Amino acid sequence: MGLTNTNAISCFNFDVLKSNYTYFANRQLYYGAISGGKAVTIDGTTSPYYATYDDDLIICDMSFGPVDIYLPDTATIPINNQGGQIKIKKVGAVGQVRVWRQGTNTIDNIDHHDINGDMDSHIIQSDGTNYWIIGTK
Numbered sequence: 001m002g003l004t005n006t007n008a009i010s011c012f013n014f015d016v017l018k019s020n021y022t023y024f025a026n027r028q029l030y031y032g033a034i035s036g037g038k039a040v041t042i043d044g045t046t047s048p049y050y051a052t053y054d055d056d057l058i059i060c061d062m063s064f065g066p067v068d069i070y071l072p073d074t075a076t077i078p079i080n081n082q083g084g085q086i087k088i089k090k091v092g093a094v095g096q097v098r099v100w101r102q103g104t105n106t107i108d109n110i111d112h113h114d115i116n117g118d119m120d121s122h123i124i125q126s127d128g129t130n131y132w133i134i135g136t137k
Contacts, residue, residue, distance in 0.1 A: 037084075042067055044095070053077045055086050060115075062092025073103030074126050082128035093118035107131040 037056035042049045044065030051058060053072050060067045069088065077084070090097045097115040099107060099122075107113045107124065113133060115122055123135035 042069075048100075051086060053081045053084055057087045057089065059089045059091060060097045062090065062095040062097075066095040067097045068100060069097065070100045070102050071105075071107070071124065071126075071131055073101075074105045074129055074131070075103055077126065077128070079128075082126055085123055085125045085134070087121060087123050088115060089119070089121045090115045090117065091119065099124065101131060105130045108133050 037054045038052070039057040039059070040049070040055060041059040041061055043061040043063055044067060047066070048068040048070055049058065050070045051072055053076075058069060060069075071086065074082070088097065088099065099113045099115065101107050101111055105126075107130070109130075113122070113124070121135075121137045122133060124131050125134045126132075
């Protein structure tokens with residue numbers, strides 16, 4: 001199978017073992033990183049939520065009040081997982097999602113980031129040292 005100018009490999013119906021990490025079926029590899037990690041739903045009763053480096057999607061149900069999310073300290077993220085993205089979706093018009101950093105890293109050069117609009121989605125990416133808002137909807 002010749003792969004030229006390919007930056008993604010779809011893995012369907014089989015697992016790939018690479019450098020002591022198994023990438024499971026129905027996920028995609030992008031430059032060796034797996035996409036489509038863990039999805040969680042949280043609300044005011046499960047807040048604060050401490051995200052992990054393998055969280056891919058955090059859905060915030062605003063039915064039970066505001067939500068606080070703490071991103072992992074970038075110093076604790078394994079080197080092969082640095083540069084990962086976390087997508088956060090706010091569902092509900094009332095209340096606010098506040099995303100906090102841990103450690104000395106920042107989110108767009110400050111210590112927190114707010115998501116206020118109903119059905120807003122934000123993509124936050126680590127560069128291995130800090131977090132950056134790279135997309136909103």
